[in-house]
Amino acid sequence: MTNTDDAAKYADMVNTALEFTIPVAHTMGVRAIEARPGFAASEVPITGNGNHFGVMYAGVLFTVAEVLGGAIGIASFDNSAYYPLVKDLQINFRRPAKTTIRASASLDEETIAKVTKEAEEIGKADFMLEAELTDTEGVVVATTRGLYQLRKYGT
Amino acid sequence: MTNTDDAAKYADMVNTALEFTIPVAHTMGVRAIEARPGFAASEVPITGNGNHFGVMYAGVLFTVAEVLGGAIGIASFDNSAYYPLVKDLQINFRRPAKTTIRASASLDEETIAKVTKEAEEIGKADFMLEAELTDTEGVVVATTRGLYQLRKYGT
Numbered sequence: 001m002t003n004t005d006d007a008a009k010y011a012d013m014v015n016t017a018l019e020f021t022i023p024v025a026h027t028m029g030v031r032a033i034e035a036r037p038g039f040a041a042s043e044v045p046i047t048g049n050g051n052h053f054g055v056m057y058a059g060v061l062f063t064v065a066e067v068l069g070g071a072i073g074i075a076s077f078d079n080s081a082y083y084p085l086v087k088d089l090q091i092n093f094r095r096p097a098k099t100t101i102r103a104s105a106s107l108d109e110e111t112i113a114k115v116t117k118e119a120e121e122i123g124k125a126d127f128m129l130e131a132e133l134t135d136t137e138g139v140v141v142a143t144t145r146g147l148y149q150l151r152k153y154g155t
Numbered sequence: 156m157t158n159t160d161d162a163a164k165y166a167d168m169v170n171t172a173l174e175f176t177i178p179v180a181h182t183m184g185v186r187a188i189e190a191r192p193g194f195a196a197s198e199v200p201i202t203g204n205g206n207h208f209g210v211m212y213a214g215v216l217f218t219v220a221e222v223l224g225g226a227i228g229i230a231s232f233d234n235s236a237y238y239p240l241v242k243d244l245q246i247n248f249r250r251p252a253k254t255t256i257r258a259s260a261s262l263d264e265e266t267i268a269k270v271t272k273e274a275e276e277i278g279k280a281d282f283m284l285e286a287e288l289t290d291t292e293g294v295v296v297a298t299t300r301g302l303y304q305l306r307k308y309g310t
Contacts, residue, residue: 020206020207021206021207022206022212022214023203023206024183024203024204024212024214024215025212025214027182028179048178048179049179051175051176051177051178052175052176057177057179057180057218058217058221058241058244059177059179059180059214059215059217059218059221060179060214062213062214062217062218062244063212063213063214063217066213066214085248086213086248087247087248088245088246088247088248089213089217089245089246090243090244090245090246091243091244091245092242092243093240093241093242093243
C-alpha cells in the first residue's frame with residue numbers, strides 16, 4: 001500500500017474505534033481526517049457544538065484534540081498488543097472557535113522508537129503530544145499538551 | 156431566603172443556562188447540584204458517557220469540572236454585568252471513572268472580593284479554580300485546575 005492508503009486505513013480504524021470506544025466524541029461529530037505513524041489530524045463541526053453565540057464549547061475543543069492520542073497511538077504502535085490512555089491534558093483557549101475546527105499533532109520517529117522499546121520492555125511507556133487547533137481561516141483557537149501512556153493489554 | 160433556597164435557586168439558574176449556553180454538556184447529562192457564593196458542585200451520569208469497558212470518557216470528566224467555573228461565577232458575581240469564560244484548564248486523570256461522577260470547587264471570600272473589585276475597576280479579572288472529581292465511593296478519579304476570567308458584558 002502507499003502511504004496515502006495507509007493514512008486512509010488508519011483514519012477508518014480510528015473512526016470505527018471512536019464510535020465504539022468514545023460514543024460521546026462520535027456523537028459530537030469528531031472524526032479522524034488523517035492518521036499515519038507520527039501524525040494525526042481530526043475535525044469537529046460547529047453545528048450542534050456551539051452555544052447561542054455560535055462559539056464552540058471548551059469540552060468539544062478538548063475532545064477533538066484529546067482523541068489525537070488514540071489516533072496517533074493506533075497508527076504508530078502495535079495496537080494488537082498496546083492501547084493508549086490519557087494521563088493528563090492541559091488546554092489553552094486562545095480565540096473563540098466559530099467554524100469547523102481541525103486539530104493535529106505529530107510524534108517524531110525517535111520518540112516512537114523510544115516508546116515502542118520501553119513498552120516492549122516494561123509493558124508501558126509515556127508520551128507527550130502537543131496539538132494545535134485551528135479554524136477554517138487557519139487561526140489557532142486553542143493548543144493542548146497531553147501526557148498519554150501506551151499500555152500493554154492485560155496489565 | 157435561606158442559604159439552602161439560594162443554593163437551589165442558583166443551581167436552577169445554572170442548569171437553565173447550561174441547556175442554552177452549553178447544549179453539549181446538557182446532552183451529556185451534566186447538572187449543577189449545588190451553587191452558592193464560593194461553592195459549586197455538579198454531577199454527570201455514567202450512562203451514555205462510557206466506552207464499552209464502562210469507563211467515562213475524558214472529555215466528559217473535563218466537562219463536568221469545567222462548568223463549575225460558570226456555576227461559581229453565576230452564584231458569586233453580579234451576572235447581570237459579568238460573565239465567566241475559561242482561559243485554560245489542566246486535568247489530571249487518576250482512576251477509571253465508572254459511576255456517576257461529582258465535581259466540586261470552592262472560591263474563598265477574599266478571592267471573590269478581589270475579583271469583584273478588579274472586574275469593577277478594569278472590566279475583567281482572572282480567577283483560578285481547583286476541582287476534585289469523585290465517584291460514588293468517594294474515590295478521586297480526576298482533578299482539575301482551571302484559569303477563568305470574569306469579563307464585563309460588552310467588552
